[in-house]
Amino acid sequence: MALLVQKFGGTSVGSVxxxxxxxxxxxxxxxxxxDIVVVVSAMSGETNRLIGLAxxxxxxxxxxxxxxxxxxxxxxTIALLSMALNKRGCEARSYTGGQVRITTDSSHMKAxxxxxxxxxxxxxxxxxxxxxxxxxxxMDETGNITTLGRGGxxxxxxxxxxxxxxxxxQIYTDVDGVYxxxxxxxxxxxxxxxxxxxxxxEMASLGSKVLQIRAVxxxxxxxxxxxxxxxxxxxxxTLITTEDNGNMEQPLVSGIAFNRxxxxxxxxxxxxxxxxxxxxLKPISEQNIEVDMIVQNVxxxxxxxxxxxxxxxxxxxxxxxxxxxxxxxxxxSVEADDNIAKVSIVGVGMRxxxxxxSQMFDALSDEGINIQMISTSEIKISVVIDEKYMELAxxxxxxxxxLDVEPIAE
Ligand code: ADP
Ligand code: ASP
Ligand code: MG
Numbered sequence: 231m232a233l234l235v236q237k238f239g240g241t242s243v244g245s246v247x248x249x250x251x252x253x254x255x256x257x258x259x260x261x262x263x264x265d266i267v268v269v270v271s272a273m274s275g276e277t278n279r280l281i282g283l284a285x286x287x288x289x290x291x292x293x294x295x296x297x298x299x300x301x302x303x304x305x306x307t308i309a310l311l312s313m314a315l316n317k318r319g320c321e322a323r324s325y326t327g328g329q330v331r332i333t334t335d336s337s338h339m340k341a342x343x344x345x346x347x348x349x350x351x352x353x354x355x356x357x358x359x360x361x362x363x364x365x366x367x368x369m370d371e372t373g374n375i376t377t378l379g380r381g382g383x384x385x386x387x388x389x390x391x392x393x394x395x396x397x398x399x400q401i402y403t404d405v406d407g408v409y410x411x412x413x414x415x416x417x418x419x420x421x422x423x424x425x426x427x428x429x430x431x432e433m434a435s436l437g438s439k440v441l442q443i444r445a446v447x448x449x450x451x452x453x454x455x456x457x458x459x460x461x462x463x464x465x466x467x468t469l470i471t472t473e474d475n476g477n478m479e480q481p482l483v484s485g486i487a488f489n490r491x492x493x494x495x496x497x498x499x500x501x502x503x504x505x506x507x508x509x510x511l512k513p514i515s516e517q518n519i520e521v522d523m524i525v526q527n528v529x530x531x532x533x534x535x536x537x538x539x540x541x542x543x544x545x546x547x548x549x550x551x552x553x554x555x556x557x558x559x560x561x562x563s564v565e566a567d568d569n570i571a572k573v574s575i576v577g578v579g580m581r582x583x584x585x586x587x588s589q590m591f592d593a594l595s596d597e598g599i600n601i602q603m604i605s606t607s608e609i610k611i612s613v614v615i616d617e618k619y620m621e622l623a624x625x626x627x628x629x630x631x632x633l634d635v636e637p638i639a640e
Contacts, residue, residue, distance in 0.1 A: 232397040233265040233355070237365065237387035240274035241404040242461035243307045252461065253314035255402075256360060260320050265355045267394065268322075269365045269387040270311055272303025277380070293338030297367075297377045301327070304364035304383070312362045322360040325350070327376075328369035332386065334376045341376035342444075343368060343385070346393040363390065384445035392452035399449065399456050400467075401441065406460035407468035408433070408440055410633040411486040416625055418634040422484070423466070426473045429484050429576050432610045436574040437489030446470065473578060482586055483577040483631035488624050490571050490617055492522060493545035494602065495552055496537040499562025502528050509559060510536055513551050519544040523572075523605045523614065533562075537603065539614065542568055570602065571620035574612040575627055587611050593630040599623055 236259070238252050252270075260266050271277075280300050284291045291299075308324035315322035331347035354361050365383025368376050378385050384401055391399035408430065409419040425433070427450035434443040440458060449456040449470065459467030500506055511521060524538045540548045549566045556564050580586050587604075590611055594601060599622065603614035615623055628634060 231263045231265070233267075233394060234259060235267045235269065235387050235391040235394070235396045235399045237269040237383055237399070237401050238271065238311075238461055239383065239401070239403045240271045240276070242402055243270050243272075243311065244274040246310070248461075249307065249310050250314050252311060252402075253318055253320070255461070256311075256315060257318050257320045260360055267351065267355075267361045267363060267390055267396070268311065269363050269383055269390065270304060270307040271365050271383040272300075273307060276303040276306070294374060297338045297375050301364070301367040301375050301377055304366055308362045308364045312360075315360055315362070320360060321358060322362055323354055324362045324364075326364045327367035327386065328373070330363055330390075332368035332389070334368035334370055334378070336370040336372075336374065336376065338374075338376055340379045341368060341370070343378070343389045346389060348393050351390075351394065379442070379444070381439060381442035382444075384442040385448060388445045388448045388452075388454050388456065391454045391456075392448065397455065399454050401445075401456070401458045402461040403440065403458060404461065405440065405458075406463060406465050407458050408438075408470070408485075410484070411488075411624055411628055412438065412440075415488075415621055416486075416628050418628065420633060422468050424469050424471050425484060426578055427470055428473065428609060429578055430470050432574070432576045432607075433485050433487045436487035436572065436576065436610065436612060437491070438485070438487045441470075480579040481577060481632070482579040482583055483575045483627075483633065484579065485576050486574065486624055486627050486631075486633070487576060488571060488573045488620055490620065491542055492539040492570060492572055492614075493542045493548075493566070493568035494537060494539050494570050494614060495545075495548055495567075496535055496565040497552055497556055497559075497561050497563075498535050498565060499533045500536055500559055501561075502532045502534045506534065506536070506559070510552075510555055511538070513555055514538075514540075514548060517544075517547060517551055519548050519551070523603050523612070525603050539570070539572075539603070569617045570614050571617045571623075572612055572614050573620060573623045573627065574610050575631065576610045577631075578609050580609055580611075589630060590627060593626050594623060597622055597626050 312324040334341035365386040407421040456470040
């Protein structure tokens with residue numbers, strides 16, 4: 231008998247038939263005497279539909295009202311799934327985030343969980359009931375509904391698993407595990423049996439949206455055994471785990487992530503004097519715009535070109551701010567490009583190997599793909615390229631680093 235937290239994403243609860251299938255699955259575990267806490271997302275497409283309704287009313291609705299709106303999606307699925315379980319003779323109770331007492335801070339639309347009261351849940355579990363919790367939402371100290379950011383049901387599941395010290399947190403989704411890259415883009419992508427927390431954090435933050443990054447961070451921090459599995463077919467899925475030092479055949483590169491979420495801005499011909507980076511980036515951060523990659527290069531004429539990337543949602547605002555900075559600093563011009571993509575290779579095996587970067591750059595050059603920016607850390611290398619070559623780059627890197635083929639058995 232185990233205590234399991236099982237999360238079902240939007241596609242897995244996308245219709246009444248699918249909700250019934252989830253109920254069958256959960257009942258099987260319960261019949262096996264496992265204690266079950268289920269976390270569900272809204273039905274697929276529902277959160278986007280709700281956001282669309284809001285934007286029909288106004289361009290920038292207040293975040294508080296957005297949270298009241300988007301949290302309704304999950305409230306529908308907890309009720310329907312509980313009904314489907316009760317119909318099967320499997321006693322279940324639905325709870326919103328606030329009812330569980332998932333307390334968060336007050337940062338609407340990107341709230342952080344600060345506390346979870348486990349007493350209510352323990353009482354239900356002791357009475358043999360399945361608990362069905364709305365993902366993605368909580369409540370701040372004054373009772374306002376909050377949400378945890380897109381994909382936040384993953385984080386709800388991991389946080390509940392940590393609070394209850396569950397034996398495993400199982401994320402059921404529309405793929406049967408974490409792949410070497412998005413299987414929707416590369417046919418030859420392979421499911422991994424295991425991936426380290428560190429690698430999964432990089433993959434998630436560099437664009438692999440199979441798990442919300444905060445969920446992985448949380449699981450790593452609180453040592454929650456985390457597994458990604460298919461809702462639709464049986465199988466062991468992918469276990470996210472601590473580094474496996476016993477694995478001598480560790481691949482150099484474990485996975486490839488990519489995203490089209492960023493845009494690139496360059497301030498051309500800035501005088502090269504101390505304090506310039508801060509003069510450019512301070513007004514950007516004062517507008518609450520986050521900067522990701524930064525490149526600065528001093529030319530022979532003592533002028534520098536200063537390039538950085540921001541999220542595409544902030545592109546227009548950042549361009550406006552930079553145009554003002556251009557005038558203030560007497561720079562030459564602003565160049566703005568939102569047709570870029572970031573492609574990254576990730577792997578703890580890179581730590582102990584030289585030459586991975588040049589192998590990556592060779593592969594891209596063989597395809598005639600120009601690299602616009604580069605950034606590296608111990609276990610990842612990211613490049614910014616023209617968006618139209620993104621899929622070609624991912625496919626070519628996938629085969630360069632032998633991810634198309636099964637690794638040799640240990
Ligand atoms: P859910 O609605 O269940 O939360 P998501 O759409 O958030 O599901 O996440 C699953 C999707 O993540 C898959 O359909 C897949 O296209 C995408 N994905 C991106 N990168 C990867 C990867 N490396 N491995 C598996 N899936 C990935
Ligand atoms: N329904 C929310 C979203 O679409 C949360 C989630 O599914 O994890 O982002
Ligand atoms: Mg998701």
